[in-house]
Amino acid sequence: MIDSVSDVVYVKDLTKRFGRFVAVDSISFSVKKGEIYGFLGPNGAGKSTTIRMLCGIITPSAGYGRVAGYDIFTEAEKIKHAIGYMSQKFSLYEDMTPFENIRFYLGVYDVSSQEWKDRIEWVLEMTHLKDMRNRLTRELPPGWRQRLALGCALIHRPKILFLDEPTSGVDPISRRHFWDFIKHLASEGVTIFVTTHYMDEADNCERIVMINDGKIVTTGPPSVIVRDLFPERPEADLNDAFIKLMARSST
Amino acid sequence: MNPRKIQAIARKEFYHLIRDFRSLYLAFFIPLLLILLFGYALSLDVENVKTVVVDHDKSPLSRDFIRKLDASAYFRITKHLPNTEAITKYLDHGWATMALIIPPGWTKDIKADRESPLQILFDGSDPNFAGLSRGYITAFIEDFNRNQLIQFLNRKGMERINPPIEGRIRVWFNEDLESRNFIVPGIIAIIIMIVGAMLTSLVIAREYENGTMETIRSLPIRAGEFLIGKAIPYFFIGLTDVLIAIFMGQVLFGVVMKSSFWLMVLASSIYLGVALSLGLFISVVTKSQLVANQMAILFTYLPSLLLSNFVFPVVNMPIILQKVTYVVPATYFIDILNGLYLRNLGMTHLWPSYLVLNIIFLVLVIMNFVVLKREGL
Numbered sequence: 001m002i003d004s005v006s007d008v009v010y011v012k013d014l015t016k017r018f019g020r021f022v023a024v025d026s027i028s029f030s031v032k033k034g035e036i037y038g039f040l041g042p043n044g045a046g047k048s049t050t051i052r053m054l055c056g057i058i059t060p061s062a063g064y065g066r067v068a069g070y071d072i073f074t075e076a077e078k079i080k081h082a083i084g085y086m087s088q089k090f091s092l093y094e095d096m097t098p099f100e101n102i103r104f105y106l107g108v109y110d111v112s113s114q115e116w117k118d119r120i121e122w123v124l125e126m127t128h129l130k131d132m133r134n135r136l137t138r139e140l141p142p143g144w145r146q147r148l149a150l151g152c153a154l155i156h157r158p159k160i161l162f163l164d165e166p167t168s169g170v171d172p173i174s175r176r177h178f179w180d181f182i183k184h185l186a187s188e189g190v191t192i193f194v195t196t197h198y199m200d201e202a203d204n205c206e207r208i209v210m211i212n213d214g215k216i217v218t219t220g221p222p223s224v225i226v227r228d229l230f231p232e233r234p235e236a237d238l239n240d241a242f243i244k245l246m247a248r249s250s251t
Numbered sequence: 252m253n254p255r256k257i258q259a260i261a262r263k264e265f266y267h268l269i270r271d272f273r274s275l276y277l278a279f280f281i282p283l284l285l286i287l288l289f290g291y292a293l294s295l296d297v298e299n300v301k302t303v304v305v306d307h308d309k310s311p312l313s314r315d316f317i318r319k320l321d322a323s324a325y326f327r328i329t330k331h332l333p334n335t336e337a338i339t340k341y342l343d344h345g346w347a348t349m350a351l352i353i354p355p356g357w358t359k360d361i362k363a364d365r366e367s368p369l370q371i372l373f374d375g376s377d378p379n380f381a382g383l384s385r386g387y388i389t390a391f392i393e394d395f396n397r398n399q400l401i402q403f404l405n406r407k408g409m410e411r412i413n414p415p416i417e418g419r420i421r422v423w424f425n426e427d428l429e430s431r432n433f434i435v436p437g438i439i440a441i442i443i444m445i446v447g448a449m450l451t452s453l454v455i456a457r458e459y460e461n462g463t464m465e466t467i468r469s470l471p472i473r474a475g476e477f478l479i480g481k482a483i484p485y486f487f488i489g490l491t492d493v494l495i496a497i498f499m500g501q502v503l504f505g506v507v508m509k510s511s512f513w514l515m516v517l518a519s520s521i522y523l524g525v526a527l528s529l530g531l532f533i534s535v536v537t538k539s540q541l542v543a544n545q546m547a548i549l550f551t552y553l554p555s556l557l558l559s560n561f562v563f564p565v566v567n568m569p570i571i572l573q574k575v576t577y578v579v580p581a582t583y584f585i586d587i588l589n590g591l592y593l594r595n596l597g598m599t600h601l602w603p604s605y606l607v608l609n610i611i612f613l614v615l616v617i618m619n620f621v622v623l624k625r626e627g628l
Contacts, residue, residue: 057468057627080471091466093263095270100263107259108470136270 007066008033008160008191009054014063016049016214023049025214026063031193031207033159036186038205038222039195042246046214047195048087051164054193055085068159081109084153088165091149094138098129098148101137102155109156123151126181143174150178154185161185163194167201179204199238210242212249252475260472260480264454268484277450278485282442282492283499289438290504293562295430297383299327303347305335310358316395320351325387338372348374349384361399424593435506436588437561439496440581441552443519446489447526448533448551452543454481455534467628474623478616482527489523490516509595518591518601521608522584526551528615529580535622555581583607 009031016024024046031037041047053060054067056076065072068082092101102123106116124130127147132140137148146166153161163182167175179201186192194205202208203222210217210225218225222238229244230236268274302320306313321328329347332338341347352370360367371388375381425432458464467477497515500506508515529551537543557563558572559581565573576582583604590596590604598605 055469057465059627077471077473080469085469087465087469089462089465091461091463093267093463094461096263096266100266104259104263105470107262108256108472110253110255110471113255 007031008069009037009065009067009193011054011065012063014050014053014065015061016046016053016058017061023214024053024060027209027211027214027216029209029216029219031160031191033191034186034189035207036182036192036194036205038202038208039193039211040197040199040202040208040242041195041211041217042197045211047211048164049214050211051085051162051193051195054079055083055162056080057085081156082159084156084158084161086149086153086161086163086166088168092137092145092152095136097134097136098124098127098140099133101148101152105152105155111156119155123148123155127151143170146170146174146178150181158190160191160193163192165195165197167196167198175201199242202238210245212246215249217245217249252473252479256472256476257480257483260477261483264481265484267454267457268488274450274453278446278488279492281445282496285442285445286435286438286496286499286503289434289441290431290500293430293434295379295434295562296428297380297387298324300325300349300384300387301329301347302326302349302351303330303332303338303341304328305332305338305350305352307355308353308357312358312361313353316353317351319395320391323387323391325384325391342372342374345374348377348380349388431504432506432593433589434562435496435500435504436508436592437559437585438500439493439519439588440522440555440559440561440584442492442496443489443523443584444526444551444555444581446492447485447523448530449544449547450488451482451485451527451530452533452537452547452551453540454485455531456538456540456543459538460540464626468626472628474620474628477623477628478528478531478619481531482524485527485530486520486523489526490519493519493523506592508592510591510597514598514601515591518584518587518605518608521605521612522580524612525580525608525615528612528619532615532619532622535619535626554579558582559585561585578611580608580611583611 007030009029011030012028013026014024014028015022015026027046027050039047039050049058052058053072054065056067056072056079059073059076067079070078070082072079093104096104099120102120103116106119111119124133127144127150129140129144129148129151132144137145140148150166161182167178170178175198182192182194183204194201196202205222207219207221208225209219220228226236226238226241229241233240268278304317306317317328320326326349330341332341335352338347338350338352342350350372352372354368354370357367357369369392373381373384422428455464458467493516497508501508530547533546533550534543537546554575555561558565558568558576558579560576561581565576565582568576586604587601587608590601594600
């Protein structure tokens with residue numbers, strides 16, 4: 001159980017059971033610093049359960065795992081301070097303004113008050129919400145809300161950013177902008193762990209894991225996975241690979 | 252416990268509160284309404300009982316009797332009726348709750364030392380009211396009899412004699428036996444439950460319904476910080492409502508608290524803590540605003556009203572219900588309120604109730620911690 005220094009996420013035989021149902025079945029993988037790591041699988045495959053274990057939201061049933069150097073069994077609170085998490089519903093408080101939402105995150109992440117002004121400016125700048133800072137969040141279009149949720153998740157400068165289906169319900173242009181920004185973050189050394197079921201998005205990832213029924217089906221860079229599965233078909237893409245792998249693992 | 256995190260949660264909760272019309276209405280309008288409603292409408296006192304009279308005797312004595320009856324604070328003659336049949340109509344319609352029938356030859360019978368009955372009819376559909384009225388009319392007749400006797404003896408030249416036993420009755424703590432004097436303080440207990448428990452029963456359920464509970468779980472927030480942050484805005488609203496109730500009780504109803512103001516604030520704070528913990532607990536367990544609201548009414552508001560010795564005396568209840576009242580926090584708070592408002596008592600007498608409230612509060616806080624831990628906080 002030795003994890004290398006550059007692995008910011010390291011998981012070995014991680015398992016989560018809900019009663020008799022095994023949601024995540026003994027999975028192992030590791031993520032390097034600054035990497036964009038994709039987690040793919042159909043609905044109910046165990047993506048969200050895995051990401052929630054890694055973020056310290058739920059405790060695993062068995063296995064071993066470290067995130068940002070902290071044990072996921074015993075140091076959930078430290079993990080929560082070290083990471084950013086944004087889920088598919090970008091659950092902001094809709095009866096509050098963007099400014100008030102940001103301030104809430106600054107408070108609960110215990111950011112020292114001297115830095116508040118700069119951080120608020122930074123997020124409003126990054127999200128292009130300067131003119132909207134005093135509108136209620138529920139009045140903003142989904143793409144804007146997603147940017148705000150991302151800004152809030154980054155307000156404490158986390159080393160790792162966990163994104164659980166971050167672009168569902170967002171228009172294609174906003175998605176493009178979103179991924180440009182994510183790549184920019186990764187280039188600055190922030191590790192990105194993202195679940196998605198959009199295959200075109202998975203192409204943005206350096207490495208991916210495909211899971212089905214709680215088990216890892218395959219892992220590696222997207223292009224390598226496609227090439228290995230379809231050596232004769234250069235036009236094949238990740239979608240084809242996904243469908244083939246899911247069909248194979250389900251039977 | 253990190254004060255910055257607590258402040259962030261409290262501030263967020265405050266925004267929810269001021270931007271939600273229903274919450275504001277529940278926080279300020281309902282308490283005001285309750286004070287006015289309970290203070291003005293809920294009176295258990297019997298006075299000015301509407302009385303109709305049929306006087307067949309029409310003698311100076313019968314007229315004197317009727318005049319004295321009308322002059323007493325408890326009865327008011329609303330109508331003189333010609334015959335007994337008319338009474339039925341008045342009682343049926345509720346135009347009168349008491350009817351007095353003076354038979355023909357009443358005075359003559361008295362003078363001749365014969366039986367001289369007087370018929371009195373009551374509308375017993377409100378037993379409490381009828382019972383009290385009956386007590387008053389019995390006392391009134393006895394008084395009238397005694398006066399008659401004394402006059403008779405005086406006329407005969409006898410020395411004025413006094414009856415052998417004379418009860419010198421003085422009522423302590425509430426000299427005029429005004430129900431308002433214990434109803435007005437009791438409203439404070441109800442208001443605290445409504446603001447404390449019913450409002451907060453919505454606040455965590457709302458996080459579940461909006462999906463923001465997942466956000467809370469993903470943030471470095473501990474159960475204690477979460478609970479305190481959530482409770483702070485409602486604590487201050489509750490305390491404000493208490494102050495408004497004390498003030499209105501004094502100004503509108505002349506109900507003045509006799510004991511220490513700070514003991515009152517202390518008791519209200521502890522009881523508010525109980526109400527807030529109950530509300531938050533219901534909220535976490537139900538996870539739905541609708542269910543939480545129903546539960547809050549069932550488990551906090553109704554027991555406070557019915558099983559707390561507030562309006563309905565516990566001694567009259569079946570033994571099992573009497574035992575239940577021991578776990579109703581309002582029982583102890585109403586006891587303290589009575590002590591502070593009416594009896595001018597201090598900590599020397601009231602400490603057991605303070606202690607029990609504190610214990611209930613602690614138990615509820617622990618229960619909250621347990622359920623929140625299970626929810627992953």
